[in-house]
Amino acid sequence: MEEVMDKAMDQKTSQKTKPMTMTMIQALRSAMDVMLERDNNVVVFGQDVGYFGGVFRCTEGLQQKYGTSRVFDTPISEGGIVGVAIGMGAYGLRPVVEIQFADYFYPACDQIVSEAARLRYRSAGQFIAPLTIRMPCGGGIYGGQTHSQSPEAMFTHVCGLRTVMPSNPYDAKGLLISCIENDDPVIFLEPKRLYNGPFDGHHDKPVVPWSKHPLGEVPEGYYTVPLDSASIFRAGSDLTVLAYGTMVFVSEAAAKESGVDAEIIDLRSIWPLDLATIVASVKKTGRCVIVHEATHTSGFGAELSALVQEHCFYHLEAPIERVTGWDTPYPHAQEWAYFPGPGRIAAAFKRTMEA
Known part of the structure; x- marks a missing residue:
């Protein structure tokens, strides 16, 4: 039964x-x-x-x-x-x-x-x-x-x-x-x-x-999305963007503004990490920009940067860039300046492409 x-x-x-x-x-x-x-x-x-x-x-x-x-x-x-x-x-x-x-x-x-x-x-x-x-x-x-x-x-x-x-x-x-x-x-x-x-x-x-x-x-009903699996939010060939949450969309806006053909990886599962998708993308583009809202020092971007360097060093054509929040207590009145915006991210794209 x-x-x-x-x-x-x-x-x-x-x-x-x-x-x-x-x-x-x-x-x-x-x-x-x-x-x-x-x-x-x-x-x-x-x-x-x-x-x-x-x-x-x-x-x-x-x-x-x-x-x-x-x-x-x-x-x-x-x-x-x-x-x-x-x-x-x-x-x-x-x-x-x-x-x-x-x-x-x-x-x-x-x-x-x-x-x-x-x-x-x-x-x-x-x-x-x-x-x-x-x-x-x-x-x-x-x-x-x-x-x-x-x-x-x-x-x-x-x-x-x-x-x-x-x-x-x-x-x-x-x-x-x-x-x-x-x-x-x-x-x-x-x-x-x-x-x-x-x-x-x-x-x-x-x-x-x-x-x-x-x-x-x-x-409407039951379905699942696999854990430990990143998604390619936007395909591209110039550089790889590693982001999650809100910063996926901010990075997309930066790509549109700058004209850079950025491949945006939405990590989704921050840890455990879908390292295979990240490595394949960075080896293809040769460049990497990491974006997150949290503070810069000891943010998860530091771990991502280390992993990319360890697994993709001989494929990198430019230094890895990180675009993050400030290393300060969270600023109440200036939070929209604190967030990585399309302008800051686009500037990182430009530095990476010109390196």
Whole structure:
């Protein structure tokens, strides 16, 4: 009987589903909706995610549909949220928790680093921590120093964690479903500037959380996007751009402005990394520019630069460039100058092409 039911479920989920135009917020909500319906072990919780639907409305309506035992609010305790999720995961559930802003993860750092990331190894595989930690990240809403950070590099340093950052609704939904089904703890970073779109790389106004502008075509039902797989966002032959999140679109704007035929690689999975796609592109173009919103020193771009140098040294025709945020505390009033913009990136393209 169980085999018949499993076969019926596989047939149901393998059917093609009608694509819908969605924002990233709607795509993320759809992913959680699909998984809550598909797997009774999936639970969603965090600050204000239940009745209120989340500060950015990513979980709006899910509590009303699935009840307070599966979608619920928590106290303001990030350490408590992640600690409970680790215990749930070890018990057999698949928790999806929201840290309201990435800047708030620090109180949960010990739980993430010392417990979630190490549980499988320290228990010799007897226990796992299949939790997904969603975090809105980056600037663009004039949130100041405590609502605008991009801490992805910190997570990539921790063995046992996966770190993901989508740039579009299709990837956001497919990647989130893959993360929920994965047995490893995943840091799922969501760029706030891309929540509502559309975004052409020149957007210079704060994102309005309740706007309904479409950004992409997304299948209505179940599908996945492979983890550890980058995508070629824009094919080109002059140089390779390594970017993720919001900076994918800013790099595209720079390519259009400068006339440089840039091949833009959207990493999607920041760690583990799709090194093969990166190496193939850099060996083809002979030049590499790395772009991210986080600060320059010890940003993930430094690791990318080292990897490109190690694997592509004899194919490089120019020094590797990095275009990043400033090495300063996050500037509240000057955040649009802090971000790498099309002008700064285009200037890096020019230096690379002329070297």
